[in-house]
Amino acid sequence: MGFKIGLLGLGTVGIGTAKILLSPEGRHPLIQELEIHRVGVRDISKTRDINLPSDILTTDLEAIATDPQIDIIVELIGGLEPARSLMLKAIAHGKHVVTANKAVISRYGPEIFEAANEKGVYVMLEAAVGGGIPVIQPLKESLGVSRIHSVIGIINGTTNYILTRMQKEGADFADVLADAQNLGYAEADPTADVDGLDAKDKIAILASLAFGGLIKLEDIHCEGIRQVTAADIAYADRLDFVIKLLAIAKCDPNNTNPTTDELQLRVHPTLVPKTHPLASINDVYNAILVEGEPIGQVMFFGPGAGSGPTASAVVSDIMSIAAILKTETEPIAHPLLSCTHQHYCETASMAELVTRFYARFLTKDHPGVIGKLGTFFGSHDVSLESVVQTGVHDRLAEIVVVTHDVKEGNFRQALEEIQSLDVIDSIPSVLRVL
Ligand SMILES: NC(=O)C1=CN([C@@H]2O[C@H](COP(=O)(O)OP(=O)(O)OC[C@H]3O[C@@H](n4cnc5c(N)ncnc54)[C@H](OP(=O)(O)O)[C@@H]3O)[C@@H](O)[C@H]2O)C=CC1
Ligand SMILES: N[C@@H](CC=O)C(=O)O
Ligand code: NA
Numbered sequence: 001m002g003f004k005i006g007l008l009g010l011g012t013v014g015i016g017t018a019k020i021l022l023s024p025e026g027r028h029p030l031i032q033e034l035e036i037h038r039v040g041v042r043d044i045s046k047t048r049d050i051n052l053p054s055d056i057l058t059t060d061l062e063a064i065a066t067d068p069q070i071d072i073i074v075e076l077i078g079g080l081e082p083a084r085s086l087m088l089k090a091i092a093h094g095k096h097v098v099t100a101n102k103a104v105i106s107r108y109g110p111e112i113f114e115a116a117n118e119k120g121v122y123v124m125l126e127a128a129v130g131g132g133i134p135v136i137q138p139l140k141e142s143l144g145v146s147r148i149h150s151v152i153g154i155i156n157g158t159t160n161y162i163l164t165r166m167q168k169e170g171a172d173f174a175d176v177l178a179d180a181q182n183l184g185y186a187e188a189d190p191t192a193d194v195d196g197l198d199a200k201d202k203i204a205i206l207a208s209l210a211f212g213g214l215i216k217l218e219d220i221h222c223e224g225i226r227q228v229t230a231a232d233i234a235y236a237d238r239l240d241f242v243i244k245l246l247a248i249a250k251c252d253p254n255n256t257n258p259t260t261d262e263l264q265l266r267v268h269p270t271l272v273p274k275t276h277p278l279a280s281i282n283d284v285y286n287a288i289l290v291e292g293e294p295i296g297q298v299m300f301f302g303p304g305a306g307s308g309p310t311a312s313a314v315v316s317d318i319m320s321i322a323a324i325l326k327t328e329t330e331p332i333a334h335p336l337l338s339c340t341h342q343h344y345c346e347t348a349s350m351a352e353l354v355t356r357f358y359a360r361f362l363t364k365d366h367p368g369v370i371g372k373l374g375t376f377f378g379s380h381d382v383s384l385e386s387v388v389q390t391g392v393h394d395r396l397a398e399i400v401v402v403t404h405d406v407k408e409g410n411f412r413q414a415l416e417e418i419q420s421l422d423v424i425d426s427i428p429s430v431l432r433v434l
Contacts (some may be wrong), residue, residue, distance in 0.1 A: 003322045004037040006064040006095070008086060009076035010057075012184040013100055013127065014039070015050045016311030017074060022050075030319050030326075038064045040077075065090040072321055074314060075099040078188060084108050087123070091115045096325075098317040100127035100310060103192070106201035110214055113339040122324070122337055124317035129202040130155060130286045132309025133302035134316070139209040139290070141336050146292035148210040149253040152246055152434075155202045157284035157305035158186045158193035159225050159245045163269075164282040167233050167242060173226075185284050185305040195224035196267040199247040206288065207249035207265060213345035215265065221350050223268040232360065232429050235400050239386070241271035241358075242279045246434065253293070262348040271358050271402075271433040278434075351409030356385065356433035358402050359415070362425040365397045369423050373401065376421075380414035382406045396425050402433060 005021065007014055018039070024031040039052060040061035058064065065073055065086045073090035075097060077083050084104045087097050092115065099105065105112070105125055116123045126136045130153070154160050158180045165171045165179075177194065180186045185193075192198045200222045204215040225245050236243050250264040272279045277299055281287040286304025291297050303309035324334060333340070363369045370387055377384060388400045403411065418424055 006070040016307035102128040102201040127313035146295040148292040153288035203247035219347040
């Protein structure tokens with residue numbers, strides 16, 4: 001018995017998926033039982049890097065989502081609508097859904113999973129986070145044994161590619177972004193990548209799985225990489241750090257029930273010590289470091305975007321569903337594959353966060369400026385780990401400060417007072433340090 005696939009979207013990931021399905025040799029034997037039944041696109045006349053019989057292509061995506069012959073709908077069109085409605089329609093017609101769409105799942109996950117649970121079908125999303133890296137399934141299965149304390153990831157390939165090339169070549173942000181788009185890494189609208197929104201969607205999904213509750217996107221603090229300059233990358237390098245866009249979900253490891261405690265949820269460019277395992281993750285690669293009890297640290301590493309790797313995750317989900325369809329006669333929710341979270345996780349305010357900071361100041365070149373910075377920081381309980389004055393440019397001194405662990409609220413108050421001092425010209429960058 002074969003399984004019929006309705007593919008929605010034949011772009012970067014859709015083409016990669018179709019290519020795997022069309023060449024099953026040497027892969028898992030189940031793949032031979034998967035058949036592309038129909039493919040939905042926006043423009044049938046487009047030239048594509050794949051040969052499919054032209055009569056299976058259509059622009060009527062709803063007809064695919066409701067086609068009684070189709071077992072599994074694979075949503076690879078991206079964006080919120082019509083992707084969400086098509087998934088819901090497919091579920092209502094008793095079809096399983098595989099998607100790479102983190103934007104829809106992070107916003108409408110509760111609605112979609114509730115509908116799927118009611119209908120006894122699966123919604124699988126391995127490709128939505130970490131591209132080809134198996135991380136969703138391990139979090140649902142093997143890591144479910146551990147109490148997870150933190151998930152820290154480099155989970156946007158485009159920004160990691162940009163930051164790596166800025167670091168290695170001193171390259172210009174705009175040129176590197178154009179390359180990432182040409183390579184098929186970036187979203188249709190790359191602001192989602194650059195402003196951290198794609199990573200925010202993904203950490204919402206990872207946190208929900210790791211901490212066993214629903215996550216509201218608005219609870220996640222998010223900063224992108226637009227404000228990261230070549231100067232900061234160079235200073236970080238001198239101080240033995242690299243700058244990475246990190247997505248972080250953490251609970252207090254002393255609490256044994258992370259589902260009811262406050263979580264830290266944040267995405268921001270971060271100075272990462274060069275000795276940290278995440279510091280060496282470069283280019284389009286992603287990595288997710290998971291820490292828990294009793295597992296300790298586990299790191300998942302691999303290609304976080306791109307046609308083939310992402311398609312590999314899509315097909316692995318199709319295979320998991322096909323395996324269940326082959327062995328189960330009744331549609332019952334497999335407890336390790338379905339999602340049944342009910343409550344929303346609580347999040348801690350950023351003011352309460354305890355972290356180290358890096359800040360770069362442009363000041364008048366007067367004696368005693370460093371002393372003044374020390375005094376204002378000190379009066380807010382902010383102690384300094386290092387202070388470097390690197391020289392004078394345009395009659396302004398550049399001073400870089402790294403703090404010890406401090407409360408973010410205290411640090412921000414000190415900065416506000418420092419900013420109003422006569423000797424301060426500007427504070428061009430403030431970044432957190434891992
Ligand atoms: N690219 C990557 O590396 C990764 C992407 N993803 C996710 O995978 C999904 C797909 O991304 P990607 O392949 O890059 O996207 P593309 O833009 O390359 O492809 C989108 C495809 O969907 C079709 N499409 C879009 N909107 C419609 C519509 N309204 N009606 C009919 N067809 C439509 C397009 O048709 P046409 O070709 O005719 O224009 C195209 O074939 C997204 O959710 C993305 O976030 C996840 C991980 C990595
Ligand atoms: N635009 C995303 C694609 C994968 O999710 C990225 O750059 O990581
Ligand atoms: Na993945």
